[in-house]
Amino acid sequence: MVHSRIPRELLIPIIDSLKLGVMVFDADCRLVFWNKWVEESSQQSASSLLGKTFAEAFPELTQSRVHNAILMALMRGLPSLLSQSLNRAPFDLYSHSPDNPTPERIQQSIQVTAFQVPAGENYCLVQVQDVTSVVRREEALRRHASEQIQYSFFDSLTQLANRRRLSDYLEEEWRRARRNKSPIALLMADLDHFQHYNQGFGRQAGDDCLQQAAQLLNNCTRRPADLVARYGGEEFVILLPETPLQGACTVAEHVVEVFREAAIPLPSPKDGREHLTISVGVAAFETGLNDLHPADLITAADAALFMAKRLGRDRAMH
Amino acid sequence: MYALSPLQSDALCEIFNISVGQAANAMSSMVNEEVLLNVPRIDFLSRDEAARVIDGSGQQRICSVSQNFEGEFTGEAMLMFPEENSLEIVRLMIGKTIPLSHMTELEQDALSEVGNIILNACVSTLSDLLRHDFTCSLPILRFGTGKPVFAEAAATEQDVVMFLQIEFQIEQLNTRGYLVFMVDIPTIDNLKRGIDRFLGGMPS
Numbered sequence: 233m234v235h236s237r238i239p240r241e242l243l244i245p246i247i248d249s250l251k252l253g254v255m256v257f258d259a260d261c262r263l264v265f266w267n268k269w270v271e272e273s274s275q276q277s278a279s280s281l282l283g284k285t286f287a288e289a290f291p292e293l294t295q296s297r298v299h300n301a302i303l304m305a306l307m308r309g310l311p312s313l314l315s316q317s318l319n320r321a322p323f324d325l326y327s328h329s330p331d332n333p334t335p336e337r338i339q340q341s342i343q344v345t346a347f348q349v350p351a352g353e354n355y356c357l358v359q360v361q362d363v364t365s366v367v368r369r370e371e372a373l374r375r376h377a378s379e380q381i382q383y384s385f386f387d388s389l390t391q392l393a394n395r396r397r398l399s400d401y402l403e404e405e406w407r408r409a410r411r412n413k414s415p416i417a418l419l420m421a422d423l424d425h426f427q428h429y430n431q432g433f434g435r436q437a438g439d440d441c442l443q444q445a446a447q448l449l450n451n452c453t454r455r456p457a458d459l460v461a462r463y464g465g466e467e468f469v470i471l472l473p474e475t476p477l478q479g480a481c482t483v484a485e486h487v488v489e490v491f492r493e494a495a496i497p498l499p500s501p502k503d504g505r506e507h508l509t510i511s512v513g514v515a516a517f518e519t520g521l522n523d524l525h526p527a528d529l530i531t532a533a534d535a536a537l538f539m540a541k542r543l544g545r546d547r548a549m550h
Numbered sequence: 551m552y553a554l555s556p557l558q559s560d561a562l563c564e565i566f567n568i569s570v571g572q573a574a575n576a577m578s579s580m581v582n583e584e585v586l587l588n589v590p591r592i593d594f595l596s597r598d599e600a601a602r603v604i605d606g607s608g609q610q611r612i613c614s615v616s617q618n619f620e621g622e623f624t625g626e627a628m629l630m631f632p633e634e635n636s637l638e639i640v641r642l643m644i645g646k647t648i649p650l651s652h653m654t655e656l657e658q659d660a661l662s663e664v665g666n667i668i669l670n671a672c673v674s675t676l677s678d679l680l681r682h683d684f685t686c687s688l689p690i691l692r693f694g695t696g697k698p699v700f701a702e703a704a705a706t707e708q709d710v711v712m713f714l715q716i717e718f719q720i721e722q723l724n725t726r727g728y729l730v731f732m733v734d735i736p737t738i739d740n741l742k743r744g745i746d747r748f749l750g751g752m753p754s
Contacts, residue, residue: 308683311687312667318663371652
């Protein structure tokens, strides 16, 4: 074999030249090797740590995933991969570059493997790869994608969230509510006799009216987590995370009142009313989310909206 | 051919469920979300049969993570999920809300790690059953349609594989994958003896 001819005295300089962290632990989980890259990134000399057990050398990582991975390699010969995404940067390693005065924590991808020497003793090799630049590149990619998504998630007429955004957000908030066992509420609001408005004043005026309605609805929510979305034509949704039924009904009553106060004139009286009104259906789930789906919340609010329409419009129902 | 009796089959599922349960706990604490793993079924199938089950309707793309093991005998353990679901698993675990159209390098690493944790749990169960330790390679990630992915890995001669169904559950995602052990036939005989030993040791 060719590599058997490599002079032994070359091996350490080669390993010390690697742009990769190399650590070796013996069968008792004692650190027996620590290359120059690790020395420089940790600012700790190998001599200060050699002979120490993993737990003594890295007390903050005792019983962590990397510790368990090393033990599994030593005891069972099983290798482990520790990805940056799921483990971030377990070891206390920093890049010290002359152009950057504040050292930056190195993002790590770690491989833990077992090997045996001819005498039969087990060793564990830990390789630490610096993936900081990959992390940065992917973050930039995500930022770019998120800007693109911003464009595709908003309704161009009203600037409210569109249905797609609503569905994603509802999914996220639903999961959070289920996890935290917190209530979640949704209002389904529909402008009354909007067809009549459109026919009387024309489509352009109809669009202006939708914009004004969006503005009014937006003003009805106060918390950053609340979301107002255009659901379709003249239908809107307000999603209220962490809100029980009573709170949601208060918001719904407020919405109805705000439209009454705005007194947007209709082209001609309809149902004895001279102004545009709104009907709101309220649904809130406070427990038992495990057996339900996000779509059930929309269905329930829709059913309540139907009731509000049937009972004469210009009201909120739950 | 290598059919297991219902008792052997139940016992084998139970042993694997204990170890994948531990793997699931490890992952749950890593991601702060409940991860559940379950092995509902284990069969011995011919490679063709296994490929047919994996390929399902035909052109579904799958993602596989595999590890070679070596010792008194050699073999390969391979975990497979539909590609679409593997992407979802990774994103739910990482908790990134901005989806990119393809799986990034770091996401692929994370997926390899998830596979590695599950495979290690199953390989150590196998090594307990066979009373033999293996040395094992790091995980290899592959993408493709079922048959080629499976054929590429199964370069060995033997025809019978141990075939585990694995259910993976995280948040609202509930997906089914497969774990295939490709080992030679004498090993399978050893394995059956291992199961019998396990059954013999169980209180009746």
